[in-house]
Amino acid sequence: MVDEVFPVDASVIDNPWRKLRAYTDARIGLGRAGGSLPTAPHLAFQLAHAQARDAVHLPLDTERMVKQLAMRFKRVVRLHSAAAERSEYLRRPDLGRRLDDVSLKQLESFAQQGCDVSIVVADGLSARAIHENAAPFLDHLLPMIERENWSLGPCALVEQARVAIGDPIGEALGARLGIVLIGERPGLSSPDSLGVYFTYAPRIGHRDSERNCISNVRPAGQSFESAARLLIYLLREADVRGVSGVQLKDDTVATSELGDGRQGNFLLPDN
Amino acid sequence: MSEYCTTIGSRLYRFSSLRELMACATPQRSGDELAGIAARSAEERVAAQMALADTPLKTFLNEAVVPYEADEVTRLIIDRHDTQAFTPVAHLTVGEFRNWLLSDRADNAALEALAPGLTPEMVAAVSKIMRLQDLVLVGQKCRVVTRFRNTIGLSGHLATRLQPNHPTDNPTGIAASILDGLLYGNGDAVIGINPATDNTASVVTLLTMLDEIIDRYEIPTQSCVLTHVTTAIEAINRGAPTDLVFQSISGTQAANQGFGIDLALLREGNDAAQSLRRGTVGQNVMYFETGQGSALSADAHHGVDQQTLEARAYGVAREFSPLLVNTVVGFIGPEYLFNGKQIIRAGLEDHFCGKLLGVPMGCDICYTNHAEADQDDMDVLLTLLGAAGCNYIMGIPGSDDIMLNYQTTSFHDALYARQVLKLRPAPEFEAWLARMGICDETGRISVDHELPASFRHALAHV
Numbered sequence: 001m002v003d004e005v006f007p008v009d010a011s012v013i014d015n016p017w018r019k020l021r022a023y024t025d026a027r028i029g030l031g032r033a034g035g036s037l038p039t040a041p042h043l044a045f046q047l048a049h050a051q052a053r054d055a056v057h058l059p060l061d062t063e064r065m066v067k068q069l070a071m072r073f074k075r076v077v078r079l080h081s082a083a084a085e086r087s088e089y090l091r092r093p094d095l096g097r098r099l100d101d102v103s104l105k106q107l108e109s110f111a112q113q114g115c116d117v118s119i120v121v122a123d124g125l126s127a128r129a130i131h132e133n134a135a136p137f138l139d140h141l142l143p144m145i146e147r148e149n150w151s152l153g154p155c156a157l158v159e160q161a162r163v164a165i166g167d168p169i170g171e172a173l174g175a176r177l178g179i180v181l182i183g184e185r186p187g188l189s190s191p192d193s194l195g196v197y198f199t200y201a202p203r204i205g206h207r208d209s210e211r212n213c214i215s216n217v218r219p220a221g222q223s224f225e226s227a228a229r230l231l232i233y234l235l236r237e238a239d240v241r242g243v244s245g246v247q248l249k250d251d252t253v254a255t256s257e258l259g260d261g262r263q264g265n266f267l268l269p270d271n
Numbered sequence: 272m273s274e275y276c277t278t279i280g281s282r283l284y285r286f287s288s289l290r291e292l293m294a295c296a297t298p299q300r301s302g303d304e305l306a307g308i309a310a311r312s313a314e315e316r317v318a319a320q321m322a323l324a325d326t327p328l329k330t331f332l333n334e335a336v337v338p339y340e341a342d343e344v345t346r347l348i349i350d351r352h353d354t355q356a357f358t359p360v361a362h363l364t365v366g367e368f369r370n371w372l373l374s375d376r377a378d379n380a381a382l383e384a385l386a387p388g389l390t391p392e393m394v395a396a397v398s399k400i401m402r403l404q405d406l407v408l409v410g411q412k413c414r415v416v417t418r419f420r421n422t423i424g425l426s427g428h429l430a431t432r433l434q435p436n437h438p439t440d441n442p443t444g445i446a447a448s449i450l451d452g453l454l455y456g457n458g459d460a461v462i463g464i465n466p467a468t469d470n471t472a473s474v475v476t477l478l479t480m481l482d483e484i485i486d487r488y489e490i491p492t493q494s495c496v497l498t499h500v501t502t503a504i505e506a507i508n509r510g511a512p513t514d515l516v517f518q519s520i521s522g523t524q525a526a527n528q529g530f531g532i533d534l535a536l537l538r539e540g541n542d543a544a545q546s547l548r549r550g551t552v553g554q555n556v557m558y559f560e561t562g563q564g565s566a567l568s569a570d571a572h573h574g575v576d577q578q579t580l581e582a583r584a585y586g587v588a589r590e591f592s593p594l595l596v597n598t599v600v601g602f603i604g605p606e607y608l609f610n611g612k613q614i615i616r617a618g619l620e621d622h623f624c625g626k627l628l629g630v631p632m633g634c635d636i637c638y639t640n641h642a643e644a645d646q647d648d649m650d651v652l653l654t655l656l657g658a659a660g661c662n663y664i665m666g667i668p669g670s671d672d673i674m675l676n677y678q679t680t681s682f683h684d685a686l687y688a689r690q691v692l693k694l695r696p697a698p699e700f701e702a703w704l705a706r707m708g709i710c711d712e713t714g715r716i717s718v719d720h721e722l723p724a725s726f727r728h729a730l731a732h733v
Binding site: 055 | 305437441443445451454473479480484488604605639640645646676677681683686716718728730733
């Protein structure tokens with residue numbers, strides 16, 4: 001989050017511990033007017049919320065995305081979920097997980113071709129995340145996939161989609177490894193957060209516990225490079241073990257990296 | 272199974288079961304529409320409410336909304352029902368029960384005595400025919416007081432959970448939010464972290480850190496790391512200084528299975544925390560979170576409406592005499608609670624139902640960015656819950672949870688509610704705030720440009 005500089009105001013009591021914002025993006029040390037939030041941080045919050053709301057309702061710019069994807073894939077197919085528009089999408093998660101009839105027909109022409117990896121690009125809850133972060137992430141990921149000698153199916157661009165939309169698509173394409181790039185639920189300080197989900201042998205009916213997720217992929221969060229490396233690691237492991245999801249994750253979680261909680265913790269100085 | 276009917280004009284409305292009647296009578300909720308069990312028209316909803324109002328309370332003891340044989344939550348509810356305590360209202364219908372609750376006969380003592388005689392389905396039913404002001408008024412009459420290192424839920428008091436979450440559990444980042452919260456008079460209900468990982472070693476580190484902070488600054492409060500009950504038990508086995516054991520719970524056995532728990536496991540968690548005897552003024556050691564829609568999202572709702580299932584989760588909670596229970600009311604998203612109006616009503620229903628059942632209710636007054644809700648809606652719910660005598664709310668820096676990506680009440684929001692509604696922190700914690708120079712004798716924050724001495728010392732190390 002941008003650390004705004006607020007002007008001096010006689011009614012506002014500043015917090016000398018504001019300097020601790022060097023250690024967290026949490027909105028600490030905002031000061032107070034009486035006991036309440038002063039005007040400047042109040043409006044800064046309103047702006048962040050407005051941006052997050054706009055991100056939720058911003059339509060996917062399909063023309064622009066098709067162009068970007070066509071430069072990176074041999075074939076791009078445009079699909080739509082069974083949720084007709086945004087309001088229905090928000091109320092009916094079940095529809096966002098299914099393709100509409102036109103899309104199902106379109107996919108029929110790809111049947112029986114088969115591929116190692118299918119990549120789905122879906123708007124999810126933030127088209128902005130797709131507009132800004134899908135192509136740069138793919139630029140890190142695609143060369144890594146090529147080095148693994150995995151065949152790549154056509155790229156599917158899907159509107160009004162939830163994560164599980166990757167299942168019917170991966171199934172229709174006969175993919176062994178299914179990847180979904182999707183706009184995540186925008187946080188106040190992260191309206192552009194990209195989620196990367198991976199499902200081994202994507203087929204209709206997979207549970208969410210059978211997927212792996214790399215979250216918060218964006219310039220201010222998890223970097224494109226490290227997210228792509230982690231994904232490749234998961235793909236390789238899944239390919240060997242024939243599973244994805246919880247079972248896969250258990251082996252990759254390291255022991256605590258937090259030390260004993262005292263290092264650098266100013267509330268627990270040694271003396 | 273009986274049938275329930277109402278005639279409106281020339282039209283007969285028929286409901287084939289108590290479950291269907293309850294679902295049709297419940298105020299509009301996107302989650303019930305998603306489940307396909309909501310009333311099909313506004314008139315049908317009121318017709319169902321009328322039929323429900325005519326239904327005797329005793330019916331709920333004879334017709335289960337989830338079968339007794341198939342669900343351990345139903346068995347818990349029925350087996351634990353106290354017929355003696357039920358006597359004062361045993362002859363009433365749901366509609367007459369509403370009148371009784373609003374009458375002067377239903378004072379705090381009467382409601383406390385009645386609680387073991389009520390089932391979750393009874394309180395859910397009466398809540399469906401109440402307006403917001405009824406939910407506030409009756410909620411305010413029920414006091415449920417719990418204790419560990421301080422006393423929570425007393426009349427005229429409002430506590431907060433200090434929620435210092437950080438996306439990577441960075442100890443310094445967490446400490447920064449803890450300091451901010453304490454200096455804004457927050458943290459009496461619990462200092463509770465949602466960890467980024469369920470990794471036991473990290474959980475032990477965080478528990479140790481919280482314990483050392485509470486010990487060093489002699490804060491009369493308790494800590495919690497909100498991890499799965501099995502991880503908490505493992506942490507206790509490794510010797511972690513654990514005050515409270517946390518778990519998300521729901522109102523059906525199948526939904527609880529989705530959380531990886533059953534009643535036996537909750538008993539195990541409770542026993543593990545009890546064995547440490549770490550409370551100083553009491554031994555309520557469990558912390559539960561709930562929320563309307565959790566059963567549906569786990570595909571474990573049995574065709575029962577989400578508000579009734581939420582009340583059943585409180586039936587689970589009360590079995591374990593918890594210190595804290597809160598509904599995370601707007602976290603689940605618009606497919607269950609579509610907008611501010613639905614979130615506000617759900618928050619008040621949950622508080623009311625929990626309190627009537629004798630559960631120490633707090634509320635995470637919150638929303639996500641894809642719900643049709645904003646800070647104004649949260650202000651409405653906060654003010655109404657403050658008036659309703661809610662035990663505690665969340666406190667977080669600037670309403671922005673940077674780890675869970677949602678908005679809940681801020682440290683400042685708690686100060687607002689305390690000021691406007693003349694509410695005070697838990698008495699032991701309030702005395703500490705005064706001793707540390709954080710609050711003055713009127714309870715207002717007095718921290719200025721000069722920090723209280725012990726914290727000045729800490730900050731000098733940064």
